[in-house]
Amino acid sequence: MTRPPQHEITQLLAEWREGNQSALDELYPLVYDELHRLARRYMSRERKGHTLQTTALINEAYVRLVDQKNVHWANRSHFFAISAQIMRRILIDHARRHGYAKRGGGAQQVSLEEVAAITPNLSRELLRLDEALKSLAEMDPRRSQVVELRYFGGLNNEEIAGVLNISANTVTRDWNMARAWLYQQLSETTAN
């Protein structure tokens, strides 16, 4: 895969930061590909423990994609914000493509296989969380973004505060409220 030139991404990030939404449209697939590629590579390296260090991964993508010489301080925040969104996209895409997600009951039988253990529950839960998060975004975009940055982007509260330009305390409060609401929504549908 050919990697897009660093300056192009840096430029797009700057444009997006300045309010050019079409820059985001261009940026999105570029970052998506890079993150996806990295995520897969991380997984093949780390799969023994099935861990995936989101932050490390996004950091690596950032270093690879963004020209460090011309970096504006806000670029990093913006990059993380978009990366969180994209990580969410990547995982949801995977969950959807995962054929068994459509099995409502999540029934499964296994397992002669190892790594390829089937994970319909995982897919289903992820899809449900995504839907609930969309509902939350309609009601309260900021709280939904806090969840996205933290859960999908792997950012800590201070970083989130920086990206959203709010205090870290507000991030904590937003997180508590959003998480409680999401939990409530998901537990109410679990019975199905």
Added chain:
Amino acid sequence: MALSTTLRDYGQLNPERWQQISRIFKSAISLDPEARNAYVAGQCGSDDSLRAEVDKLIASHQQASEQDFIGGMAAEAAAPLLIIEDEVGPPQRTLSNGQHFGSYVILDPLGAGGMGEVYLARDTRLDRTVALKILPPDISGDKRRMQRFRQEAKVASSLNQPNILTVFEFGEVGGLTFLATEFVDGETLRDHLRGKKKLKLVEILDINIQVLAALDAAHEANIVHRDIKPENVMIRRRDHVVKVLDFGLAKVTEKKISKDDESEAATAFKTAPGIIMGTINYMSPEQAQAGATDQRTDIWSTGVMLYEMVAGKMPFSGATSSHTIVQILEKDPLPLTKDVPAELERIVLKAMAKDPDERYQTAKDMLIDLRSLKRRLEVQAEIERTSSPSTERPAAIGDQPRAAQGNKRGVVIALVTVMVLVTAAIFGISMWRSTRERAKLVTPAAAVPATVGERKLTYWITVQKFKNGKPYQDPFPLAGEINFEATYQIRVNVQSPQAGHLYILNEGPASTEPEFVVLFPSTTANEGSSLLAAAQTVQIPEKSWFRFDRQQGTEKLWLVFSAEPVPELENVKQYANRKAKGLIPSAAENKSVQNFLTQHSASKPESEPGETLTTLKSSGNLLVYALRLEHH
């Protein structure tokens, strides 16, 4: 129901309401519970629905924190989703839904992987649902190994051990080798471990105890699993019963990694890294060296699994397969954290002794150690529960005021301890608590004098199904053989055409010292009198149900029906109150009860089992009968 849950409307609120709730919630969760209630009440005023929303959200907040809901990273939790596509590619399906395959109709794919595809299918001959496993040709090609697998799978399955997955059929259709097994609606232990809820120690022990019960039965029949790992352990959704899969298969699959029968397995791992990823972490040192293996290799793997479940990480895990093998052969696993009971660490390390001779020699030995540890933990939890004032059960009629109980609590706790050890593991300890309401009063005043020379007693058992912790459908009388699920609960009913003195005691599975629990009469049943009126029905427990736990064994319910009061038992009925929980406190008293029972049970009453009722008849003025409840 495809995706219906994901597409439903979530409970959206209008923005003002949301802001209002959010404002109250924000402050409320920073307060301690009492101040919080007052605060929420004050803020909500007479708006009950607001109050309900806020309360619900606060409860969700607490549960979400306890369970660390979305506490990790999505990418970590969902990492396996990324792997599947990359490593295996989108699943290839050999069979499609609705397709006939021999006498089976394919219903749905259940999963696929390196070791074959699994489908949910209907067996049209027996009209039952099965899991159909299609083995890949490279494995099924070796006739000699397949023959052996077929045999071992059959033997393991025929053991009829509830924790071993039942194999129904092994066959071939159109060149495809398949295995039809019992369908377990649940998830693998691997998925279970990935779930959002952290497993409690007692749950971890319980799962391993069940795995060991399966292994114990298999080992007895000379079958070694050789591939114990979380992927091969299923947990049934409805009752958490554990099923061990694929007995006998490991030996066959070695073929896959080792072309030459005699070549060392370890070499195969080095030359083909990744092929058997995941398996290797659970391999015993003797397996890693391709040495001779016996049942103790399964002990090792169970130890690794137990370690992993407790520590949250594998004991042996290197960057590559060869590194992992080196660790398995040479390294000691990192010690478990301090909050893990020392006894558990001892058990885990003993199971993972490098030298098989130093390991547990049988699955049963390890099972026994885990089981007693589990009981000990349950007792501790019970002590903590009973000694915590906030969770103390409501005072019973006649209970002393709390202040006066002070020093007595120690005594009560000690009793609870013994009782839990002996019987509560089988009969839910909630029984006394749930008999809060007084039983309906039956006046035995007009008792018909007992016919001298004969005693008659009829009993029957009622079964209540439970679903999600709630009674489900109507109770029904136990008749003949039923498929008794672990979630079912029972009640024993006793009646006699004669009047007489009735005593019911429970004796738990054999232990060194006899220990009994007096179930009837109790302070709430029959006004504490043992005198039973003619045709009066006694049900035990009165208001609740007996619940089996996973401990296996025979539970005895002693039924004693006598024309005259029985002094040995009249003396102990005083303990049948909520506080003592029916437990007879002194060894001497237990002994005297045991003496009485053994002495008189020698002459067994005549038993006439009917469809649902069993009538016992004995000559003489005394009937003593042990109703045995087998629990597997």
